[in-house]
Amino acid sequence: MRTEIKICGLSKREEIDAVMEAGGDLVGFVLFEKSPRNVSLGHAAALAGRTCGKLGVVPLTVNASDELVARIAEDLRPDLIQLHGSESVERVREIRSRWNLRVMKAIGVAGPKDLEAARAYAPFVERLLLDAKPPKDATRPGGNGAPFDWSLLDGFDPGVPWMLSGGLTPETVTEALSRTAASGIDVSSGVESAPGVKDLGRIRSFIGAVRDADRHGRPLAAAALARSLRVREPANPTTASGSRAA
Numbered sequence: 001m002r003t004e005i006k007i008c009g010l011s012k013r014e015e016i017d018a019v020m021e022a023g024g025d026l027v028g029f030v031l032f033e034k035s036p037r038n039v040s041l042g043h044a045a046a047l048a049g050r051t052c053g054k055l056g057v058v059p060l061t062v063n064a065s066d067e068l069v070a071r072i073a074e075d076l077r078p079d080l081i082q083l084h085g086s087e088s089v090e091r092v093r094e095i096r097s098r099w100n101l102r103v104m105k106a107i108g109v110a111g112p113k114d115l116e117a118a119r120a121y122a123p124f125v126e127r128l129l130l131d132a133k134p135p136k137d138a139t140r141p142g143g144n145g146a147p148f149d150w151s152l153l154d155g156f157d158p159g160v161p162w163m164l165s166g167g168l169t170p171e172t173v174t175e176a177l178s179r180t181a182a183s184g185i186d187v188s189s190g191v192e193s194a195p196g197v198k199d200l201g202r203i204r205s206f207i208g209a210v211r212d213a214d215r216h217g218r219p220l221a222a223a224a225l226a227r228s229l230r231v232r233e234p235a236n237p238t239t240a241s242g243s244r245a246a
């Protein structure tokens with residue numbers, strides 16, 4: 001199986017090139033002023049152009065206003081919008097239907113109740129993103145380089161693809177992939193030399209470690225994928241013309 005890789009908080013063209021060359025899938029642009037990775041929408045649109053459609057573009061927002069969501073939809077035409085604030089299920093549904101956007105909802109995880117909360121969003125999103133719950137005095141709800149207890153994720157199967165994030169690094173990602181069934185993985189701080197300063201070598205190492213894990217097999221993730229495909233398979237398969245298959 002191929003793990004989906006998102007590298008978040010990019011601000012330079014050479015970072016996009018590094019993700020593309022190393023075999024990443026998604027690039028994230030932070031549209032949140034309190035983050036050291038904040039970029040303007042115009043700059044994000046220029047960087048998105050650099051992907052030439054070879055990487056998925058994911059703007060990250062925190063409780064975005066209608067105006068910002070509308071501008072993102074219009075100027076960026078993203079592959080997914082990452083909602084990393086306290087957006088309610090109703091707000092997620094509105095963003096999806098009113099602006100026709102595909103949504104990745106981030107949930108801060110510190111205990112089983114947070115996973116219950118995550119499940120409530122599952123029918124209305126294209127991805128869930130599980131991140132560490134931020135400390136009370138944090139200035140931002142994510143991008144804090146903090147991991148959480150992955151054993152909470154044992155048996156977590158929300159019925160929608162989900163990404164793991166929170167304090168991942170090139171050194172820890174292999175273990176994260178062996179211990180969880182995440183279909184994707186997201187990183188920001190762990191591929192930086194200082195807050196907001198991406199390190200191209202660490203980006204390459206991170207993506208390389210994920211692709212190595214893919215090559216060696218990820219039993220938990222493969223089993224989860226097989227289960228979800230069985231759920232989608234019709235009970236009485238028919239041919240394309242509608243008659244019962246032989």
Ligand SMILES: O=C(O)c1ccccc1N[C@@H]1O[C@H](COP(=O)(O)O)[C@@H](O)[C@H]1O
Pocket residue numbers: 008009028030032035036037060062084129131140141142143144145146165166167168186187188189190
């Ligand atoms: O990266 C940020 O600055 C950020 C700001 C506000 C919300 C989320 C943010 N980043 C996301 O947080 C997780 C974990 O990041 P890290 O690897 O622990 O630094 C990741 O999904 C980023 O997309």
